[in-house]
Amino acid sequence: MTQFLNKINQLNSKINQPEITRQVAEINQIIAYLNCQKILTQAPNRLGLLPDESEAILQRVGASKAPTLKVLNQLLNSVRQFLSINYGLWSLPNLQTVQLLKQELHVNSALEIMAGNAYWSQALTAVGVKTIASDSLEWAKTSSTGSKPVMQVVDLDAAAAIKAFPKVDLILCSWAPNFTTSDLLAVRAWKQYNPKSHLLFIGEKDGATNSAAFWHEIKLHKSPQLRKVNQSFLSYDFINEQIFEIEHEI
Template sequence: MTFNLESYIPRLKACRDYFAKVYPVSDLIDDLLFADLAISQHHLPEKLPKLLLDDAMITEIQDFLAKQITPDMTELAIQQKVRPAEVLDELLTDFRDYLIEKYGMFAYISKDWTQDLLAYLDGRRVVELMAGNGFLTAGIRELKMDYPITATDNFDWQIMAHPIAPITKVIRMEASAAIEYYFQETDVFLLAWSPQHANSDWLILNYLRAHDFFVHSRELIVIGEKNGVTNSKKFWQQAQLSVPTALNKHWPQFDLVKDQVFSVR
């Protein structure tokens, strides 16, 4: 079934009602509903588990369905009993698409991970590039209101079908201009889920290298999927990457996207 933004949450709630007594399944659905509620209220959501029906859940669903189906049922009636499980599987797969379309949230910024990031930054001055709706910066500000972080974006993403206003202050500025403007007063540049089909990330890295940014604990932190759905091919080929344990311990990989948090030079 084609993804439909408006029907996503109602369909998810219908699955929650149907599987209310299949507790591992209903708990998983609750995780999504609570995450959606938090994000809708501009709060940090909790880390998500893997969004899939594992073997134990499938067994419980099968046992549940077996009690719903009787020998005298028609094929259509049986299919109607089984269909919610198929729908739920589709909805779990579509959750990231829902977050992107509904909120413009590409990288899932959870509360526990943001606490890790705040500790890792350790008071260093930060500028977020290509901040989009500002979820990452907003998360830092939610945990520490006066933290020295600035969010910038050119707002090109507002051409999407459902444009959404940023949830925190984001300064309208191209990434290249932001780097030049804030270069002297910045210790860390943050870049989350840079577009796959543009070389802007490589241009950012090249500029920082050319101007000797990576000295005195200054750092570029990138969130993305190496050779996957984020960032340019040239960036992944040329970047010197490390994967800080402190920034990946609670990073939520909840679907097929294997994004990570990188320290880049």
């Protein structure tokens, strides 16, 4: 962890350009917040450089610094990977987004399934939503971060948790794996045990998260309320991360 931060700060001092310095400061702030188990106030701005941005910087600092800039940009684009390895955190919650979820969807209680280290549960709790975090905890057996949840996690798989806690207003799943159909099993359990609640999945459509069968079979509910929530949750890297709601069938 320290090595990543030291490297990115050292390279930033060599390039010394305001648009990169802003990004590096934001990364330092994210890590400082996580180390104190605090939640970001709002989503980070975009990290990493587009090709034209990189070219413009090179014109200012000189071609001799191209290797330095390339390595620095790789690090800027590796923040999500860094967070997953060091914190068991794939999706970065923020207070603005969870406050909007509470307000726009009229949420007072929530269940997070496949919660991992329960960062989204922590964020929902911080804005006054009574939240239960649940996970099968299988991943924790082989992960160095598996013993570092930020709040208590109930040992239940997604479908079992939905059955066990059927009276919540919101069921939330962040970054369901793309190599199982546990996401579809969760949807089926939701339809059976708590179909009046909001069922949200955070991830990338037809991309890094959820099974191919999930994206093929489910129907998404698009609403002005969720659009407003997503405006506070713009992805900070090349993964098109969004919040999706499953369409109600009742």
